[in-house]
Amino acid sequence: MREKATTLYIGPQHPGITGNMMVRVKVEGDTIVKATTEVGYLHRAFEKLIEQRNWLQSFTLLCRFCVPEPDPVEESYARAVEELEGREVPERAKYIRVMVLELARIASYMLWYGGQAGSLGLYTVGQWSVGDRNYILDLFEELTGGRVYHMYIWPGGVRRDMPEGFEEKVLKTMDYLEKRLDDYDDLMFENSIFKKRTKGIGIIDKAKAIEWGVVGPPLRGCGIKHDVRIDDPYEVYDKLDFVVPTHEGGDIWSRAQVRRQEIRQSIRIVRQVIDKIPGGDFYNKIPNPQKWALPKGDAYARTEAVRGEVGMYVSSDGGTHPRRAHFRGAAYVHAITLLEDLLVGENLADISAIMNSLGTCPPEIER
Amino acid sequence: MKEIKKTVIEKITTHFKEVTAQQHDGNRVDFFIGKEEIPAILFFLKDEMGYNHLSHIACVDWLEEKEFEIVYIVWSYTDKIKIFVHTRVERENPVMDNVDMIWRQANTYEREMKEMYGIEFTGLEAPEEFLLEDWEGPPPMRRDFDTEAYAREKFWERPGREDARDVRETIIERTGEELPDFAKKYKR
Numbered sequence: 001m002r003e004k005a006t007t008l009y010i011g012p013q014h015p016g017i018t019g020n021m022m023v024r025v026k027v028e029g030d031t032i033v034k035a036t037t038e039v040g041y042l043h044r045a046f047e048k049l050i051e052q053r054n055w056l057q058s059f060t061l062l063c064r065f066c067v068p069e070p071d072p073v074e075e076s077y078a079r080a081v082e083e084l085e086g087r088e089v090p091e092r093a094k095y096i097r098v099m100v101l102e103l104a105r106i107a108s109y110m111l112w113y114g115g116q117a118g119s120l121g122l123y124t125v126g127q128w129s130v131g132d133r134n135y136i137l138d139l140f141e142e143l144t145g146g147r148v149y150h151m152y153i154w155p156g157g158v159r160r161d162m163p164e165g166f167e168e169k170v171l172k173t174m175d176y177l178e179k180r181l182d183d184y185d186d187l188m189f190e191n192s193i194f195k196k197r198t199k200g201i202g203i204i205d206k207a208k209a210i211e212w213g214v215v216g217p218p219l220r221g222c223g224i225k226h227d228v229r230i231d232d233p234y235e236v237y238d239k240l241d242f243v244v245p246t247h248e249g250g251d252i253w254s255r256a257q258v259r260r261q262e263i264r265q266s267i268r269i270v271r272q273v274i275d276k277i278p279g280g281d282f283y284n285k286i287p288n289p290q291k292w293a294l295p296k297g298d299a300y301a302r303t304e305a306v307r308g309e310v311g312m313y314v315s316s317d318g319g320t321h322p323r324r325a326h327f328r329g330a331a332y333v334h335a336i337t338l339l340e341d342l343l344v345g346e347n348l349a350d351i352s353a354i355m356n357s358l359g360t361c362p363p364e365i366e367r
Numbered sequence: 368m369k370e371i372k373k374t375v376i377e378k379i380t381t382h383f384k385e386v387t388a389q390q391h392d393g394n395r396v397d398f399f400i401g402k403e404e405i406p407a408i409l410f411f412l413k414d415e416m417g418y419n420h421l422s423h424i425a426c427v428d429w430l431e432e433k434e435f436e437i438v439y440i441v442w443s444y445t446d447k448i449k450i451f452v453h454t455r456v457e458r459e460n461p462v463m464d465n466v467d468m469i470w471r472q473a474n475t476y477e478r479e480m481k482e483m484y485g486i487e488f489t490g491l492e493a494p495e496e497f498l499l500e501d502w503e504g505p506p507p508m509r510r511d512f513d514t515e516a517y518a519r520e521k522f523w524e525r526p527g528r529e530d531a532r533d534v535r536e537t538i539i540e541r542t543g544e545e546l547p548d549f550a551k552k553y554k555r
Contacts, residue, residue, distance in 0.1 A: 040500050213472040232447060313438065324428070336472075
């Protein structure tokens with residue numbers, strides 16, 4: 001006898017959903033036969049508001065595009081504006097930007113540790129990792145003045161130089177975190193529940209991955225080695241030595257393995273930045289922002305965030321305000337067309353584990 | 368890099384007659400083409416030339432020129448070049464061909480453009496609303512849509528808050544300071 005299909009609404013307020021969105025699933029027993037992503041719960045018309053502000057004022061909105069990792073959005077916008085204007089960025093600022101981006105990557109992965117493990121019922125991991133993330137937020141507070149939203153990377157460089165003795169603090173935090181990663185390996189990756197619930201779940205088809213627009217750790221979790229930092233190097237990534245980890249399989253386990261190795265690479269990059277950072281200016285001053293008109297044209301800058309490639313398209317009509325600023329988030333593809341496809345045939349209980357493994361970030365979809 | 372850019376431009380200009388190419392610094396090439404040719408050029412870029420990653424689709428409202436500009440940005444993992452394909456569509460009753468049979472994620476972009484700019488995509492399978500629910504107003508991302516005027520017309524002040532006012536007015540009253548020139552246009 002065929003079981004009767006039932007429609008369930010997961011979200012928009014649900015502990016397993018990463019933010020305010022809903023997945024409407026049709027289930028037969030415990031198996032999902034159809035999934036639809038429903039968004040629209042937190043649209044804040046940021047892109048409309050940006051059009052009504054001058055080029056610099058948008059930064060208060062940009063960092064709110066994605067709460068766990070706001071820096072790549074700021075960086076891509078700043079770089080697109082610089083490309084449009086042809087503004088040079090001092091070398092020191094580029095190094096500081098890379099350091100901020102990598103620290104943000106580690107902080108965001110720490111949050112992901114908690115989300116991914118929490119979605120499988122392993123709550124201790126989240127309590128540890130959110131505590132450890134605070135050490136990075138402390139660094140951000142000292143450097144930028146803000147713990148979560150920084151508004152630190154801006155056109156022409158960064159907002160202020162590193163405070164005295166900051167390098168030592170960064171290195172000390174990196175040493176601490178590197179030791180901590182072994183504890184996470186024992187607690188999470190050696191855990192048999194984690195292995196059982198992630199291996200073979202939510203498999204992305206390797207042959208279709210690029211065509212489907214999969215980017216970032218989900219793509220590298222299919223064994224495909226693509227990373228914007230290597231393919232289309234920005235800032236000073238071409239001068240730094242790091243490995244882009246990949247893992248065969250395409251399931252949640254592979255994506256987790258990629259992220260696990262990427263944290264170590266990020267620590268490696270931060271150490272190199274501290275080692276190689278040159279002196280000099282950190283900011284190529286822009287004119288009065290109220291009168292700062294950019295030449296007519298458009299630009300698109302891509303940055304590798306934890307969720308994958310993010311990009312910012314800006315268009316200028318030659319005025320003091322952007323004609324259009326359009327953000328491309330990785331979740332825009334991952335959480336809609338890809339997620340709807342991946343969920344079919346999976347167990348109802350795996351929805352939040354799959355969502356977390358894709359790094360779904362609803363504010364990035366709606367903006 | 369220069370060699371690859373040259374080959375790309377040559378290939379596209381020989382296959383498509385009505386196309387204008389433009390070179391940029393770095394790894395960027397721009398093509399300007401009529402809207403009827405969009406599915407063909409994107410198919411060609413993806414299947415024949417390996418530009419298989421759809422990075423972005425952006426829409427810009429050029430209100431004064433009575434046109435929308437739609438920009439498709441594609442990336443090749445082998446050539447390591449990003450190609451911008453620009454097209455223009457009239458603002459009155461805009462209709463475009465949909466391209467979600469080439470990249471299915473284009474469907475999401477097109478659904479958003481349909482709601483936010485009112486562009487119709489022929490053959491687009493999007494029965495459901497995307498971001499806007501029960502929206503009856505004009506497409507909100509169009510330049511002539513005034514967010515504040517719409518909000519004032521649609522919503523009303525909460526009773527008991529009639530005396531609520533701009534915080535800057537209070538500051539001016541208390542300190543006797545002048546409002547800076549640039550802030551005056553934001554004054555209620």
